[in-house]
Amino acid sequence: MMLVFYMSSLAAISTSCFILGFYIFLKDRSSRINRLFFVNSMLLNAVILFTILIQLQETALNVKLFQSIYNIVLILFLLESLYFNLEFTRQKLKHFVVVSIILFSGIIFAVFILRGPEMLEVSRVKGLWVYELVGTRFWFLLYSPYLTCIALLMLYYLFMFSRSASLQKEKKQAKTVMIAIFLSYGGGFCFLMILPVLKIYKAPLLTPYFFAVYLYGVFFAMIKYKFLSFSIRDMAFDILPFIHDSIIILSPEKRILEVNGGSDGIFNGRAGYFSGKNFLELVEHDDGLPAMLDELISGRIDSFSARIIYRKEPENVITDSYISRVSDRFGDFAAILVVSRENKGVSQFRKYFKITGREMEIIFLILSGLTNKSVSAQLKITERTVETHLTNIYGKLGIGNKIELAKISGDFSIRPLKEL
Incomplete structure (x- = not known):
């Protein structure tokens, strides 16, 4: 009965690890972290496989041989777990640490290959092969310190990452994985090393149970604090159809993630075509707009207003726009929200008086209170060129000064930028 329960529980753990590994992998195959988690889950499945094979052996010698292979696979799982956590925390081991790990891993592998069967005593209890450690100097002076160092390295880098990470979700991820490591390694060391040496009980291999706790903890951290933390597209589908102004959601890299139906007038009814495009390539701008977006992304400002001119054939679309940061439920910066409303007064004004795009830029800046010198500096043209444009504007409008302008x-509802 004990054997049936033991084997069926291992099969359940193996199945769950297999499912979790593939789920994360298929969620984003391009993610290196996801691929490493998949490898981690498959290595744990290999550990479980050898745990099951050990129980299927008929002789003690075969059990010892399979357990030696099992220990080597277990160390590979732990080393891959360390590598996964280093990738997650974007850290690198120092050279002497890497050399030390390789050296001690090689020594331990050699011991298991050459003398593995001598390091254990096995016997059957209630139908299960159970083990007893032999040669405690190897187990407690080499093997246990080695495993402890790997666990401490993971905990150290996760702890440092949790203190330095700028995103709240990354801090929470690190803390969750730290708890999983502490529970799995601490519990495993106590039940699999200390208690058998004290002869409190003889146990079958319980390692898969403890390291499954670690894998489940990592999975929970990845799902709760990354994939389900904030879905900008869910927000878009739920809210954007009901807003008639043009709404554009940009990634932190200034690429278009989503647009609503109100943007069809700007994008000639092909809003979906521009998904993934660089926003700045679709608008007319000087250095001012990119600089303000950079300020927004860095967190130095939360929002700003701008007059954005969208490129469109046969005539550009001039809009009064409001741009702001969008945060997820952890308070981390997630996206940029651009709300634009076409300034139809500007379009009518330009069409009626035959005002060019450059002349319109100068009118906006003059209305905002800038001097001719300031306009020339902002547009990177000479002050004489500004005066020439103003002369042309005055001629087209039949006026003689800025007050009349x-x-x-x-009269066409054209307002200075500061009044947006």
């Missing part, structure tokens, strides 16, 4: 612009 403000009045006629107001």
Whole structure:
């Protein structure tokens, strides 16, 4: 009965690890972290496989041989777990640490290959092969310190990462994985090393149970604090169809993630075509807009207003726009929200008076209170060129100064940028 329960529970753990590994892998095959988690889950399955094979052996010698192979696979699982955590925390081991791990791994592998059967005593208890450690100097002066060092390295780098990470979700991920490591390694060391040496009980191999706790903890951290933390597309599908202004959601890299139906007028009804495009390539801009977006992304500002001119054939679309940061439920920066409303007064104004795009830029800046010198500096043209443009503008409008320019612009609801 004990054997049936033991084998069926191992099969259940193996199945769950297999499912979790493939789930994470298929979630994002391009992610290196996801691929490493998949490898980790498969190595734990290999550990479980040898645990089951040990119980299927008829002789004690075969049990000892399979357990030697099992111990080697277990160390490979632990080394891959260390590598996974280093990748997750974006850390690198120092050269002497890498050399030490390789050296001690080689020594332990050699011991298991050459003298593995001599390091254990096995016997059957209630139908299960159970073990007793022999040669405690190897187990407690080499093997246990080696495993402890691997666990401490993972805990150390996760702890440092949790203190330095800028995103709240990464801090929570690190803490969750630390708890999983502490429970799995601490519990495993106590039940699999200390208690058998004290002869409190003889036990079959319980390692898969403890390291499954670690794998489940990592899976929980990845799912709860990454994949399900914030879905910008879910928000888009739920909210954007009901907003009639143009709504564009950008990634932190300034690429378009999602747009609503109100953007069809800007994108000629092909809004979906521009998904993934660089936003700045779709608008007319000087250095001001990219600089403000960088300020927003860095967190130095939370929002700003701008007059954004979208490129469109046969005529660009001039909009009054509001740009802001979007945070997820952990308070981490997740996306950029651009709300644009076409300034139809500007379009009518330009069409009626035949105002060019450059002339319109100068009108906006003059209405915002800038001097000719400031306009020239912002547009990177000479002050003489600004004066020439103003002369042309005054001629087209039939006016003679900036006060009259403000009045006629107001008749078309053209406002200074600071009033947006």
